[in-house]
Amino acid sequence: MAALRNPVGGCPWDLEQDFSSIRHYTIEEAYEVSDAIERGDMGDLREELGDLLLQPIYHAQMAQEAGHFDIGDVIYGITEKLIRRHPHVFGEQAARDAEMAKGRWEAIKVEERAAKAARKGETTPSILDDVPNVLPALARAEKLTKRAAKVGFDWPDFAAVKAKVEEELAEVAEAQASGNQAATHEEIGDLLFAIANLARKAGVDAEGALRDANFKFTRRFHYVEERCREDGIEPKDAGLERLDGYWNEIRAADKQPGTVSIRSAEPNDVGSIFHVRTSVTENVLTVTQLAGFGITKASITEMILSAPCAWVAVDAEKVVGFSMIDVDEASLFAAFVLPSYEGKGLGRKLVQAAEDALFARHQVAWLKTGKTTRAAGFYRHLGWGNETDVDGTEIRLEKSRP
Structure with a gap:
């Protein structure tokens, strides 16, 4: 430097x-x-x-x-x-x-x-002095209230903070009805501050909770987009009623855990497998581009018929993810799930099915993946390592039989 x-x-x-x-x-x-x-x-x-x-x-x-x-x-x-x-x-x-x-x-x-x-010549320091101004607003609000609580300036319990949240929400509505934008701005700030305090009382990290909610919204909206593609309509042309219907589908599915199962792939799954592969949000490839890599419906069918070489995750008879191996080459060929099903542990289960088949015949298995993709981190997290560079954009990872 x-x-x-x-x-x-x-x-x-x-x-x-x-x-x-x-x-x-x-x-x-x-x-x-x-x-x-x-x-x-x-x-x-x-x-x-x-x-x-x-x-x-x-x-x-x-x-x-x-x-x-x-x-x-x-x-x-x-x-x-x-x-x-x-x-x-x-x-x-x-x-x-x-x-x-x-x-x-x-x-x-x-x-x-x-x-x-x-x-600094300050004779009366404040317990709030070293709470950084540049912290994310929710995180800073939680830290400020936590500091104030150390000297007894705190609500007695969760119910009291809940009542404060309801009070602030009523004041937001009142300010909005008045048409005073500055007042609405201030009251919404007070409401968010009260919610951060509510989270602290509940033992919840407000910043982390909101981050998780952002992820959940993203995953569910991906499902809405997938349903639009299935029905051959652009989201902007679908209308609120239809979009809301799709949204309610994924909400209902989220409330019924354990409905997704893993099974060996069958020849009639090929179309669904192709749909999953062309729907991923990272490293999107069209059918034409996949064909350029030798990945066609015919080649996938051939792999499925040489079982056990492919597995699918199925939710209410819908294929929502898949994994494939080249058992002769000891290679994990692919593992993908639809964006709306990310974060549910399906990828881990699909890779586990593939690993079980690979390690039944081989001591060491390998795979190739994009160097800077999320998939690379996912595989490393599952214990794949011994990383070597392939061409500057791809890496090879290995895993030994447990």
Whole structure:
């Protein structure tokens, strides 16, 4: 980084940057680390942690150039903080359990906030002082109310917060009826804040709950789009009544877990298998493009007839996913599920069926997948590894018999 920032021979772009211009990259990289963790993609996590690690190095280099501190000071600071906050590990105090350790940690943080305020000349520090303004709004609301609760400023129970949510909702309706947009803006903010508090009282991470709801909406809307394709109509031309009908189908299916079964594929499943493959949202391939790779209905039929080489996931007689192997080559050929069925564990079950057949005949199996696709992370999460690069865009993964 020192070389990149060197006025003689350094990178012009890096030389132009300052703390403000790169701070959004720091936030962005942290989110990408979180995304890799949620996807269980250890390869991406390794890469994203490196990208995130670059950020403190970058900021420390600029601070060193300005005479403030360097990366050694940063590392010393966090090392000293960890030692100070863990007297039960590095000192003579003992902690009987995790709760006691957490309580001691919080007490030390209170002392640190007071010391930081004193250094700044502030004689009355607030317990809210170090809640970052740049946190996602729901996460910050939850943290603010949690801090306030530490000094007794809190609702007595869940029912009391629920009543507050209902009160705020009524005030939103009143503001909306008045036609005052500024008041509506304010009241909706109060409502969201109250909901974040409700989540805290229920022991729910509000930010995580909303993220899961976003994923559920996306999965269900994918189903609506699939149904439109099946009926040969564009979503924009379907009309609300029809779209709502499709939506209610997937809602009803979600409320009936365990209805999807895995079975060996049959020749009359070929059309459905092709539909699944051409409906995936990642690495979409048309029928023509698939044929260019030698994947046709005839070739799939041949694979099915050489059983056990293909399996399908079936929901109410509808094929919603499939997996295939080339048993002679010890290769997992493909595994896909419809977008509306992602996140239900079907992919794992389909791969397991394929693995059982492969490991019945082979000690080691392999597969190829896109280097930067979600599928790569999915397979790594299932224990596929020994990664080798194929052509810069694809990788080969292997797995040994358990």
